[in-house]
Amino acid sequence: MKKSVFFGVLTAAGLVAGASAAATLDDVKARGTLNCGVTTGLTGFAAPDANGEWQGFDVAVCRAVAAAILSDPTAVEFVPTTGQTRFTALAAGEIDMLARNTTWTFSRDTDLKFDFTGINYYDGQGFIVPSALGVSSAKELDGATICIQTGTTTELNLADYFRTNNISYEPVPIETNAEGQQQYLAGACDAYTTDASGLAATRASFENPGDHIILPEIISKEPLGPLVRHGDSEWGDIVRWTLNALIAAEELGITSANVAEMSSAPGDNPEINRLLGTEGDLGAMIGLDAEWAKRAIMAEGNYGEIFEKNIGETTPIGLARGLNAQWQDGGLLYAPPFR
Amino acid sequence: MSETHSFTVGYVRHEMQGPLPPPVAESGAVKWMRENLFSSWLNAILTVVSLFVIWWVLSHTLPWMLAGVWSASSLTDCRNILAERGYSSGACWAVITERWPQLIFGFYPSELYWRPILAFVLLIGAVAPVLYTSLPRKMLWFSLIYPLIAYYLLWGGSVWTPVMLAVGFSLVGMGGTLASNKSGFFFGVLIAILIFLLMFFDPLSALLNVMGGIAGLFSADSVRLSPMIGSLALRDLFPLMPTLSDLLGSIAPIGLESVTSREIGGFLLALVIGLSAIVFSMPLGILLALGRQSDLFIINKVCVTFIEVIRGIPLIVWLFTASTLLNYFLPPGTTFDLILRVIIMVTFFAAAYIAEVIRGGLAALPKGQYEGADSLGLDYWQSMRLIILPQALKISIPGIVNTFIGLFKDTVLVVFIGLLDPIGFINLIRATVEWNGIYWELYIFVGLCFFLFCFFMSRYSQYLERKLRTDHR
Numbered sequence: 001m002k003k004s005v006f007f008g009v010l011t012a013a014g015l016v017a018g019a020s021a022a023a024t025l026d027d028v029k030a031r032g033t034l035n036c037g038v039t040t041g042l043t044g045f046a047a048p049d050a051n052g053e054w055q056g057f058d059v060a061v062c063r064a065v066a067a068a069i070l071s072d073p074t075a076v077e078f079v080p081t082t083g084q085t086r087f088t089a090l091a092a093g094e095i096d097m098l099a100r101n102t103t104w105t106f107s108r109d110t111d112l113k114f115d116f117t118g119i120n121y122y123d124g125q126g127f128i129v130p131s132a133l134g135v136s137s138a139k140e141l142d143g144a145t146i147c148i149q150t151g152t153t154t155e156l157n158l159a160d161y162f163r164t165n166n167i168s169y170e171p172v173p174i175e176t177n178a179e180g181q182q183q184y185l186a187g188a189c190d191a192y193t194t195d196a197s198g199l200a201a202t203r204a205s206f207e208n209p210g211d212h213i214i215l216p217e218i219i220s221k222e223p224l225g226p227l228v229r230h231g232d233s234e235w236g237d238i239v240r241w242t243l244n245a246l247i248a249a250e251e252l253g254i255t256s257a258n259v260a261e262m263s264s265a266p267g268d269n270p271e272i273n274r275l276l277g278t279e280g281d282l283g284a285m286i287g288l289d290a291e292w293a294k295r296a297i298m299a300e301g302n303y304g305e306i307f308e309k310n311i312g313e314t315t316p317i318g319l320a321r322g323l324n325a326q327w328q329d330g331g332l333l334y335a336p337p338f339r
Numbered sequence: 340m341s342e343t344h345s346f347t348v349g350y351v352r353h354e355m356q357g358p359l360p361p362p363v364a365e366s367g368a369v370k371w372m373r374e375n376l377f378s379s380w381l382n383a384i385l386t387v388v389s390l391f392v393i394w395w396v397l398s399h400t401l402p403w404m405l406a407g408v409w410s411a412s413s414l415t416d417c418r419n420i421l422a423e424r425g426y427s428s429g430a431c432w433a434v435i436t437e438r439w440p441q442l443i444f445g446f447y448p449s450e451l452y453w454r455p456i457l458a459f460v461l462l463i464g465a466v467a468p469v470l471y472t473s474l475p476r477k478m479l480w481f482s483l484i485y486p487l488i489a490y491y492l493l494w495g496g497s498v499w500t501p502v503m504l505a506v507g508f509s510l511v512g513m514g515g516t517l518a519s520n521k522s523g524f525f526f527g528v529l530i531a532i533l534i535f536l537l538m539f540f541d542p543l544s545a546l547l548n549v550m551g552g553i554a555g556l557f558s559a560d561s562v563r564l565s566p567m568i569g570s571l572a573l574r575d576l577f578p579l580m581p582t583l584s585d586l587l588g589s590i591a592p593i594g595l596e597s598v599t600s601r602e603i604g605g606f607l608l609a610l611v612i613g614l615s616a617i618v619f620s621m622p623l624g625i626l627l628a629l630g631r632q633s634d635l636f637i638i639n640k641v642c643v644t645f646i647e648v649i650r651g652i653p654l655i656v657w658l659f660t661a662s663t664l665l666n667y668f669l670p671p672g673t674t675f676d677l678i679l680r681v682i683i684m685v686t687f688f689a690a691a692y693i694a695e696v697i698r699g700g701l702a703a704l705p706k707g708q709y710e711g712a713d714s715l716g717l718d719y720w721q722s723m724r725l726i727i728l729p730q731a732l733k734i735s736i737p738g739i740v741n742t743f744i745g746l747f748k749d750t751v752l753v754v755f756i757g758l759l760d761p762i763g764f765i766n767l768i769r770a771t772v773e774w775n776g777i778y779w780e781l782y783i784f785v786g787l788c789f790f791l792f793c794f795f796m797s798r799y800s801q802y803l804e805r806k807l808r809t810d811h812r
Contacts, residue, residue, distance in 0.1 A: 040757060041770030048767055050437050052446045055771075077601060080757045080767075088663035089757075178769060182778065205776025207418060316415070316772055 024235035036062035037095040043201035073299035117240035122323040124218035126196040138217040147189040248335035249302035256301035413773035445604020495595035604759035624693025662756035696738035700731035740800035
């Protein structure tokens with residue numbers, strides 16, 4: 001009897017929560033700010049500068065969404081979330097969207113009841129070794145000691161990879177990426193493995209980056225992207241197509257420098273016209289005005305510009321585009337048509 | 340005889356000879372060293388080993404610290420400067436010079452830094468009369484209203500919110516005192532609770548909801564009942580104090596620019612959580628300790644359950660409960676501030692520990708003290724206030740301060756629920772492109788700051804123990 005009352009209350013609370021979650025766009029407009037979940041600090045992806053302004057690759061996605069909806073890329077309340085709190089914060093409505101280098105997996109999409117709205121970075125697990133070790137491929141790491149973060153998917157990937165290739169290794173368990181850097185530098189392990197973007201950032205922080213090489217093998221798929229709650233497809237559409245607009249803008253040659261000029265009058269390319277709102281009314285279909293995409297692109301530039309500014313080859317992190325290049329350039333970025 | 344004497348006079352001194360200096364081995368630094376450092380072979384060996392360890396540590400750290408660079412824009416820049424000066428390694432204190440405002444204040448707007456600073460200065464004024472009894476007792480009134488002033492300074496917003504809170508609480512206090520003077524303590528507490536509910540909650544509609552719910556179980560007629568009572572127009576008045584402060588705010592909009600909880604971070608956050616928990620857990624802990632000693636069945640069991648449940652579960656679990664689980668249980672849309680939730684949890688946690696420490700003090704008092712108080716004809720609260728607690732608290736001082744120091748350091752656990760205390764900011768700063776790879780400098784700075792706060796608390800507790808010592812040991 002008591003139990004059933006308790007569960008009844010829980011169900012009622014759940015129903016009310018579901019009902020209120022159905023109008024995230026209205027909530028955001030009424031509030032005047034977008035609550036965007038980010039990491040508690042990951043080099044190149046999200047970190048505040050000396051003035052307290054958040055910068056980074058994931059941060060730029062939040063700013064673009066805020067610009068599209070609220071016409072102000074700074075109208076974002078950044079909520080730092082840890083690996084443990086990120087999903088509950090999103091499910092409980094504390095944040096409107098999560099842009100926190102989160103891997104798109106089956107169970108997160110279905111069982112945890114989230115919707116991934118696309119992929120903004122294709123990552124994968126790699127290895128870093130001292131060049132003095134004389135190793136040029138991960139397959140030569142037979143018998144090596146490897147620093148690995150416990151309790152992550154990287155740990156399982158590593159076991160799988162070495163078993164498939166029938167070679168042995170000795171794991172050195174560590175807790176955080178920072179600890180991993182220190183342990184690797186102190187010589188506690190021959191190799192350190194984590195996501196390739198993290199390895200590049202780690203290597204960039206070393207005193208002599210030239211003494212360390214990142215091996216060519218990428219042993220797992222880590223598609224990272226922004227996500228929203230299940231059940232509010234209209235809101236999911238806005239986040240999804242804002243990201244697509246940034247990707248398409250690069251493909252179509254729209255940059256933060258020329259977007260104002262290109263959107264002033266309809267041009268020769270009908271898709272650009274539709275995207276920038278000089279033709280048709282795509283904006284109205286997602287509950288925004290005609291210039292939503294223009295503002296999203298003006299916020300931090302198109303996908304390519306965001307990449308170059310935060311993690312690209314001109315930055316200390318120095319990541320090559322690789323899989324994250326446009327599809328014509330041999331990458332995986334392929335925005336559906338704006339029609 | 341005098342003749343004899345005149346012969347010997349050439350050999351007799353007329354004044355005392357000055358004392359010789361003691362042997363070198365029995366005076367000054369040498370004696371001290373002999374007695375304290377080299378009194379035995381074992382002691383001598385230990386001294387030499389310790390000196391070697393100290394020298395070894397300092398020879399590795401001091402050059403690194405002293406070679407430090409104090410102004411640079413990034414870690415790479417820092418390393419280049421060090422290389423130019425010819426050092427192979429050195430500290431990069433530049434990260435502290437660039438980021439210390441963030442480590443201290445978090446994201447608090449820099450043009451409003453005067454507000455937390457003023458709150459801190461006033462805190463000294465509010466704490467002083469509590470800590471040092473030589474100051475005039477009237478200053479205690481300031482200590483009493485200080486929490487509201489601090490709240491107003493830190494979070495800003497309309498001035499009427501804290502004013503109305505103060506009015507509400509003083510009404511509760513006055514009503515309670517009047518009623519207890521007239522018809523006893525228990526009645527006074529009841530009246531105080533009633534006034535409190537009237538001031539800050541909406542008892543009428545809560546009552547209606549409950550009535551409607553109960554009535555709805557039995558008949559459909561009752562549905563007609565609730566709008567009838569609801570139309571009394573009284574409902575709009577409640578909750579009284581928030582309505583009043585809104586009204587006053589619209590008439591006379593006085594206030595400071597409001598700052599959100601998300602912007603409060605760094606040591607400011609650690610101090611806000613730590614100090615509020617210390618201040619609020621002390622009275623709560625005393626009540627819980629008395630409740631656990633109580634003969635009243637319900638009160639006793641409630642206190643025991645509270646203490647055992649709160650104390651038996653790790654603080655980090657309570658913090659996760661505050662940050663994530665509560666979200667599921669609270670009605671959606673209620674914005675219940677995360678910092679407030681954390682303060683409540685940490686306060687409960689500390690109160691459970693304080694209660695047990697004070698129970699130790701209560702148990703240490705001889706039974707004669709209780710009986711003596713009874714024989715003087717004092718009632719329960721008088722005997723507690725005048726006889727038992729002053730002695731029990733004095734005994735408990737080291738334990739209480741120990742708990743407080745632990746509590747203050749435990750505030751860094753909030754980093755795991757995504758709040759940005761100093762450790763959280765270390766992670767953030769290390770994640771920037773400029774400072775990625777820096778390590779010791781930030782942790783040394785934060786560790787030093789924590790040490791200063793805890794060392795002050797420890798010294799104060801020793802002063803208090805010396806001052807309150809009445810036995811003649």
